[in-house]
Amino acid sequence: MKMTCSSYKFTSGFTRTSDVIVESYTMSLKQGVEVLVTLLLLNATYRCSALINLARGKPATASSVYGPLPGVAADGLPYTDWKHGSCFAVREGDNHPWWQVDLEAYSRIIDVAVTSRSDCCPERLHDFTIEVFTKNPATEIGTRATVCGTYNGAVTVPGQTVNVKCIRSVKGRYVRLKGRKNGSGDLLQFCEVKVFGSIVDGVHNAAKFNLARGKPAIASSVYGPLPGVAADGLPYTDWKHGSCFAVIEGDNHPWWQVDLEAYSRINDVAVTSRSDCCPERLHDFTIEVFTKNPATEIGARATLCGTYNGAVTVPGQTVNVKCIWSVKGRYVRLKGRKNGSGDLLQFCEVKVFGSIVDGVHNAAKFNLARGKPATASSVYGPLPGVAADGLPYTDWKHGSCFAVIEGDNHPWWQVDLEAYSSIIDVAVTSRSDCCPERLHDFTLEVFTKNPATEHSAKATLCGTYNGAVTVPGKTVNVKCVRPVKGRYVRLKGRKNGTGDLLQFCEVKVFGYVS
Known part of the structure; x- marks a missing residue:
């Protein structure tokens, strides 16, 4: 059967x-x-x-572009209105519209979910086909498409997500959404594409993954946005978007470092320069890999991956440093070189390509919550999903913090890990520009069934945090009493008098898929 x-x-x-x-x-x-x-x-x-969204943070292209770049439709962010800059559209005159994502690995595609715009025009997402290719059809003439499935008709509900289930499992690397022009004034527009499936081992697969995306980063000094923006996976390469990083001008020994949170094999590193100004600020750098954190462990030894000599001259250019040989470690450091007065290290994105290494060095702990759907008992401001977006913003104005309404007497926030998992510990970050004490006295519970829809769902306690956070932007860790298995993780707050409300900016759930 x-x-x-x-x-x-x-x-x-x-x-x-x-x-x-x-x-x-x-x-x-x-x-x-x-x-x-x-x-x-x-x-x-x-x-x-282990079916995951393979498209999140992967590079995307399109037949034409109106507004934000194609990559915003694979950024995994929950925004579905145009003003947030996370929706994509082709130009109105594009008669053969398409959008395509490179999964960067030979994969098995099961189904594809596409979300329409919520503040206007959901019907612009209509009559499309999902095709899968082994080679890039945008550069390889004659590449054959395998049809996953089609969606017929127009979406009529703003912000609706429609699913196209493949007729059968389809293998390939490139997934293309091919639209159909429907008269003058019509254009292809949507806000998010999720490609669900699994990586396929074999000769087709280069086994290259961006290990740095969403991982914590630090630097020798900071001017402007925090170091983590350079590992956010977002496609923005101009300063105004707040997704580029720079050290201070007086930093004579500049460096930027990412913690991959797992012992890994590093093959190569890609670094993208700023596009609206000053690409030459990315110059003469070295990529080093460490097993221990050199920022805290005195004497931690570096293994050289490779170097980049000279200055980048093309705005928004991505330069690749291929490791001399595959290097193993957990911490990847980009070490710059001061080149006279006024010079500073600046870039917009770092991608570290490689694979996780099994073994005694690796705790196999990953942030299972990043980009996963979230719900809450009530919502004030941004949707619950912003607290699992993996972005480093901890002030309210960036729209990446979450809060319940003030009158919510039984507040909770919950993330669906989309897979039965073993939970080891949970990290929660308070708001940095105000009110860190709004994160206080909470309990972390894990469920196999969704307690928001299954009233008989039983909770397993991970742990509790007692008292109030007093340091703005502080991350507090709750280590489970023992590894807890389940799919849904709920942060349950406690109302503490009139005016109190539950508020925080990020939740990371560490563990592994069981």
Whole structure:
């Protein structure tokens, strides 16, 4: 018989998060004992819980561009109105519109979710086809498309997400959304594309992933936005968007460093210069890799990945440093060189390509919450998902902090990890420009079923935080009493008198998919 994992719980203890076809066969042994052998047609059994959004933060292109660059439709951010700059559109005169994402790895595509604009014109998302390619059809003439599926008609609900489930699992690297021009004035427009599936091991796969995206970063000094913006994966390369980083002018030994949060094999590093000014500020740098944090561990030894000599002269250019050989470590440091008075180190994005290494060095802890859907007991201001966007902003004006309404007497915030997982600890960051004490006396609970819809869902306690946070922008860690398994993680606050409300800027859930 055939079933979907969504209706089946495996004896190994996990339940599925996306519709994956399973075939079950019953075999009789000599003793008459029946053994249920489950064969996943798409991968080994554990893959059932590991369907992820492969498109998040990946490079995108399009047939034409009106407004924000194509990459905003794969930034994973929850904004669905035009003013936030996270929606994409082609030009009105584009008669053969398409948008395409490079997954950067040979993958198995199961289904694709596309979200329409919420403040206007949802019908601009209509009659589209999802195609998958092994080679880039934008550069390789004659590349053949494999159809995943189609969506017929127009979306009529603002901000609606429509799903296209592949007719069968489709393998490839490039996913293209091909629209259809429907008369004068019509144009293709949407706000987010999520491509669900899994990475395929094999000869087609270069096994290159951006390990740095959303990971914590520090620097020798800071002028302007915090160091983490250079690892946010966003496509902005001008200063006004707040996604570029710079050290202070007087920093004579400048460096920027990212913690990959896992022992990894580094193959190469890509660094993007500022596009609206001063690309030459990215010059003569070295990429070093450390097993221990050199900012806190005196004597931590560097392994050289490679160097870039000279200055970048093209605004917004991405330069690649390929490691002399694959280098293993956890911390990647970009070390600049001061070149006279007035010179400073500045760039907009760093991508570290490689793979996670299994072994004793690796705690296998990852932020499972990043980019995952979130809900809350009430909402004041930005939607709950901003607290799991992985961005480093901790002040209200950036729209990346979350709060419940003041009258909410039983406040909670919850993230769906979209996979049955083992939770080890949770980090929560307070607001930095005001009111850190609004994060106080909270409990972290883990559920297998969604307690917002399943009233009988039972909570397993991860841990609690007692008292109030007093330092603006502080991150507090709650380590689970023991590893807790589940899919939904809920932060449950406590109302503390009139005027009190639950507010914070980021939640990271560390663990691994079970």
